[in-house]
Amino acid sequence: MRYVSTRGQAPARDFADVLLAGLAEDGGLFVPESWPHFAPADWRAMRSLSYPDLAARIMQPFVGEAIAFADLSRICRDAYAGFGHPAVAPLVQLDAHLFTQELFHGPTLAFKDMALQVLGRLFDHVLTRRDARVTIVGATSGDTGSAAIEACAGRDRVDILILHPHERTSAVQRRQMTTVHAANVANVAIEGTFDDCQDLVKAMFADAPFRQAMRLSAVNSINWARIAAQIPYYVAAALALGAPDRDVAFSVPTGNFGNVLAAWAARRMGLPVSRLIVGSNRNDILTRFLNDNDMSMRPVEPSLSPSMDIQVSSNFERLLFELLDRDADRTRTTMQDFRTTGRMLVAEPVWRRARGVFHGFRLDDPGTEAEMRHLHDACGYLADPHTAIGVAAARAHPCHGGVPIVTMATAHPAKFPDAVERATGIHPPLPPRLADLFEREERFTVLPNALDAVEAAVRSLAGRNRSA
Incomplete structure (x- = not known):
């Protein structure tokens, strides 16, 4: 399997090179040169697999010959061994045709663990074989940072620096990052929004001498390996509900578009996702685009669901590339114009292609609290604000003919205890392994939204560890 950039001006690479590169040199995102496809008989044969074995089977075509299948299987089994539920990503039924898939049973209580526990081990495997070292830089709106740090802390060949928007994450989200004291970990709070953090990461990758000197890599969903490792849980849910002999739909609370893009990828591979x-x-911004073809930036507003407080959804570029029939020149100019003008112009036929699969839904904070309260009152289910938005979106877009809708439960309610308690009267406790989280010492640096200051922090981290 080879990978190409959505902007067409970077050389094609194999999976291992894409894993280490993260963002393409031309500013684009890597995508498979061709999409693997499974026939109905292939899907049926996967029904009996455990989640780790299913994950390895789904990822194998994307990995190709870069990593032996036996090694990939071992990596997946190791990655999910410590999850707090034997099913790894269990389904919970809320209504006749409405389910959640709980993706928060990993070490940091959020769906990002599903991919990043695999990613950390993939880095270890590839870097050990190459006798190399990388510096990972990432931006987080709340959950990616802690999951990435948990996956990479203490690893010999990786330094990791995570940017988060200062005072714009929940206290639990922040502390899960800033109380990890491994020598290869650094946390920076940026005086700005998540979009500012994400722009700083992209600017570091665009600074070619800095990128080469620091051997930069990425764990955000701009890294294709993240998307590949998220596809399996959509497959697991669909198979459990009767696929490929029954259609299924998914409702995904969405910020950077990576999670729902993984669902689209499963569909592209032949899974019957209606x-x-x-x-x-x-x-x-995504709902306005899907409903009205209005992809225009507005100021980011803090909300009860901070992981979705985003206006520039990076992974949308991968979908745009496909909607434009893989025309890299049009993708590049469209994305450049979007960043220059703040508005993306998408031709109506292209927009209608997106509308054929995707539906948008918006919920404000009072509506989110009302949905959290309803879920608890109706079926005793405690949902975090992001999951509640996903459930409300599913209710607003019911399927006909008994097609089940699965909402991705993206975070444990204890990650947002104040919002959950305000909505339901219940203060969800942290699991025992995190019970002392608020007693641990925090370590992070507050920096302005300035590239030179952040690059200096990266140099300091990498230089300290490379000289140790």
């Missing part, structure tokens, strides 16, 4: 519902909060 509908993808995108749930947004007040930062509703």
Whole structure:
């Protein structure tokens, strides 16, 4: 399997090179040169697999010959061994045709663990074979940072620096990052929004001498390996509900578009996914695009669901590339114009292609609290704000003919205890392994939204560890 850039001006690479590169040199995102496809008989044969074995089977075509299948299987089994539920990603039924898939049973209580526990081990495997070292830089709106740090802390061949927007994450989210004291970990709070953090990461990758000197890599969903490792849980849910002999739909609370893109990728591989519902909060650029072809940036507003407080959804570029029939020149100019003008112009036929699969939904904070309260009152289910938006989006776009809708439960309610308690009267406790989180010492640096200051922090981290 080879990978090409959505902007067409970077050389094709194999999976291992894409894993280490993260962002393409031309500013684009790597995508498979061709999409693997499974026939109905292939899907049926996967029904009996455990989650780790299913994950390895789904990822194998994307990995190709870069990593032996026996090694990939071992990596997946190791990655999910410590999850807090034997099913890894269990389904919970909420209504006749409405389910959640709980993706928060990993070490940091969020769906990012599903991919990043695999990613950390993939880095270890490839870097050990190459006798190399990388510096990972990442931006987080709340959950990616802690999951990435958990996956990479203490690893011999990786330094990791995570940017988060200062005072714009929940206290639990922040502390899960800033109380990890491994020598190869650094946390920086940026005086700005998540989009500012994400722009700083992209600017570091665009600074070619800095990128080469620091051997930069990425764990955000701009890294294709993240997307590949998220596809399996959509497959697991669909198979459990009767696929390939029954259609299924997914409702995904969405910020950076990576999670729902993984669902689209499963569909592209032949899984019978009839509908993808995108749930947004007040930062509703994706919903405005899907409903009205209005992809225009507005200021980011803080909300009860901070992981979705985003206006520039990086992974949308991968979908745009496909909607434009893989025309890299049009993709590049469209994305450049979007960043220059703040508005993306998408021709109506292209927009309608997106509308054929995707549906948008927006929910404000009062509506989110009302949905959290309803879920608890109706079926005793405690949902975090992001999951509640996903469930409300599913209710707003019901399927006909008994097609089940699965909402991705992206975070444990204890990650947002104040919002959950305000909505339901219940203060969800942290699991025992995190019970002392608020007693641990925090370590992070507050920096301005300035590239030179952040690059200096990266140099300091990498230089300290490379000289040790």
